[in-house]
Amino acid sequence: MLPNPSQKYAAFAPIQLPDRQWPDKTLTHAPRWLSTDLRDGNQALAEPMDIPRKLRFWEQLLKCGFKEIEVAFPSASETDFQFVRQLIEEQRIPDDVTIQVLTQARSDLIERTFAALDGVKSATVHLYNATAPLFRRLVFRQSQDDIIQLAVSATRQIRALCEANPNTQWRYEYSPETFCFTEPEFALQICEAVADVWEPSAARPMIINLPATVEVNTPNVYADQIEYFCRHFTRRHDVCISVHPHNDRGSGVASAELALLAGADRVEGCLFGNGERTGNVCLVTLAMNLYSQGIAPQLDFSDMKQVVERVEQCNQLPVHPRHPYAGKLAFTAFSGSHQDAIKKGFHAREQADSPRWEMPYLPVDPEDIGCSYEAVIRVNSQSGKSGAAWMLEQNHGLVLPRALQQDFSRHVQAKTDREGNEMTLSALWQLYRELYGPYPLAPRQLLDYRSESQADGELQLSARVQTAEGIVTLQGKGNGLLSAAAAAIASRFKMRLAIEDYHEHTLGRCSESRSAAYIRCSFKQGVSRWGTGIDNDVSRASLQALLNALPDGDAG
């Protein structure tokens, strides 16, 4: 890279608009959406879609609720042409959906475009030509007047062809391609000239699409350009102003949002930001951003995973795991403090009587877009006590006491740090059972027990326990079941122990629920250990928890 890049790259001169209004506006409703996945998205693929792939994508777009879909550049290829024919001839276009097709301002290409559209009920014909100084000078080698003439005469031809086919409801879209680095006055001038030919009205709909063909500015500059255009365009109230941001600087979404504040009515883009170079603006992100602010986006992503799968299949490109709302990791927290806050958020939500979503770190409820809470918290060496506790609670119903969470977390931390891996749920559960029970077959498995109240108010316990050496019988007395059991263990296994902590809860909500018991015992030299027992009977669960808290072997 250059030590002084200014020798090579000139900074863009921002537009002068000191009385700009857009910074004080807020978004209150969804814009009109146009998906250009089958055109701008498609033209950016190494292997453009064949007709079956295009059809699958088309069905997906309908399912998501798109009402305007740019389906092809019919004069570009036989595939694109035939795709449009197939949609029309097989009557695949719902009455409330308008297809759009793109053409250059070249007479033969316009003819071919109309041939593709023959017999369609309604369609938008989209004409583009680049207007920026660099393109006028380098690509077209034409003056401003020549460039205006190119657009005007193509519009005349399009109008005539529309009028020659009155059975179709026609809409016309004009894009001064490269708008975002065209002189604002010239962009206005060419759009005025084109609109003078089309004569837009309610009966003759027109869309002026102002693309950020290559994103060259910060989004506020694009917003200024849009506001300037909207304020000065003579026929503003007769046209729909559309934006078409690309993402070269990574701010396509911000550009679209600020452009909407600045007066745009419509956004063109692609699902998950596919499109030329770094992509078109991502329509999923834009829609979900509105949704997260309580605004119905008029697009449906209730089954986000399915949409991702279908789009990946059609585009043959992966959706990034960190893609907003849709990536595999979009709702996942590995880090301890995030997990702790999310776990508290979910607990608070269970108690809350308001539907309001108030969740640390999660801007929307994953359930709304068909994602389970399973992937929300995952455990590795960056995780704290809450992560592992959450996974056990969600998947095994165990609500660990805080001190047990801390104890377990130390073991999880040591293991994940040592192995450098994420810990799966099954590995986590296995570690938990190894440390605390409940085992399928514990080293000391309670078989049965009897307890009797004594005249002195104490309880006499007799319990049979299966050990590796065979069945042993424990006998002890205490002022309750657990103290009797502790006395019995102390005498049978020759260990000193004291019960320091005891917790129990039911697993699940029905009356046949099982119980989980957690016990912490201290042994000599300050050693303490936890055990967990699960049983249909709470007393058996407690006794087993106590047995599971004992150290291996007979030495205490």
Ligand SMILES: CC(=O)SCCNC(=O)CCNC(=O)[C@H](O)C(C)(C)COP(=O)(O)OP(=O)(O)OC[C@H]1O[C@@H](n2cnc3c(N)ncnc32)[C@H](O)[C@@H]1OP(=O)(O)O
């Ligand atoms: C920003 C965008 O996404 S714009 C859309 C871009 N999409 C595509 O290009 C995909 C489909 N395109 C194609 O298949 C081909 O480019 C075609 C069929 C349209 C045209 O192919 P060709 O006739 O071989 O021309 P080519 O693609 O090289 O186009 C360049 C010529 O078109 C001219 N041109 C470029 N854009 C336009 C336009 N919008 N209107 C009129 N002429 C144009 C160029 O100045 C150049 O003219 P020249 O040959 O006299 O120098």
Ligand SMILES: CC(C)C(=O)C(=O)O
């Ligand atoms: C054809 C136009 C709208 C385009 O795709 C662009 O400018 O990016």
Ligand SMILES: [Mg+2]
């Ligand atoms: Mg584009």
